[in-house]
Amino acid sequence: xxxxxxxxxxxxxxxxxxxxxxxxxxxxxxxxxxxxxxxxxxxxxxxxxxxxxxxxxxxxxxxxxxxxxxxxxxxxxxxxxxxxxxxxxxxxxxxxxxxxxxxxxxxxxxxxxxxxxxxxxxxxxxxxxxxxxxxxxxxxxxxxxxxxxxxxxxxxxxx
Numbered sequence: 001x002x003x004x005x006x007x008x009x010x011x012x013x014x015x016x017x018x019x020x021x022x023x024x025x026x027x028x029x030x031x032x033x034x035x036x037x038x039x040x041x042x043x044x045x046x047x048x049x050x051x052x053x054x055x056x057x058x059x060x061x062x063x064x065x066x067x068x069x070x071x072x073x074x075x076x077x078x079x080x081x082x083x084x085x086x087x088x089x090x091x092x093x094x095x096x097x098x099x100x101x102x103x104x105x106x107x108x109x110x111x112x113x114x115x116x117x118x119x120x121x122x123x124x125x126x127x128x129x130x131x132x133x134x135x136x137x138x139x140x141x142x143x144x145x146x147x148x149x150x151x152x153x154x155x156x157x158x159x
Contacts, residue, residue: 057087059149062095064103069111071158076115081155082106084135084148091139091147098138105134115158124153 064082071078086092095102109130117123128151136145 057089057147060086060088060092061152062086062092063154064106066155067103067106067110069107071111071113071115077159078110078113078115078118079155079157079159080110080153082131083152083154085150085152087147087149089144089147091144094139094144095135095148098140102135102138105138106131109134119158124156128153 062084064084066079066081068077068079070076084095086095109127113123113127118127132148132151135151136148139145139148
């Protein structure tokens with residue numbers, strides 16, 4: 001009698017294990033399908049993408065008239081040609097509008113220098129940065145200030 005009782009219990013144990021395995025497999029497939037569907041939806045709807053970076057604005061150059069200033073009482077003078085590197089934005093019109101103030105600021109910076117201060121590369125680079133700062137101060141808004149990129153010397157004569 002004991003052999004006949006053990007057989008149904010063993011059969012029920014196998015059915016229980018099979019049911020548990022099938023339930024686990026169905027759950028895993030459902031979770032995997034859900035995760036895959038979510039990934040596909042996010043990928044196609046752009047939720048996973050980085051926002052597109054704006055293209056950098058192209059640059060342009062604004063030539064300024066030649067500047068000539070006395071450097072000291074010994075008769076030394078400086079003649080400088082300048083070009084301003086800017087972004088292609090309305091800043092070019094703003095530079096034209098502010099030209100009297102810009103020229104005045106540049107003349108003040110140039111005439112405050114001694115020949116020895118600007119005769120070497122480091123002095124010229126420093127002078128360029130000072131002129132750049134003066135031009136930016138002349139601009140009416142921060143946006144225009146950011147669009148002024150650099151000051152370049154097109155000629156530089158000390159006599």
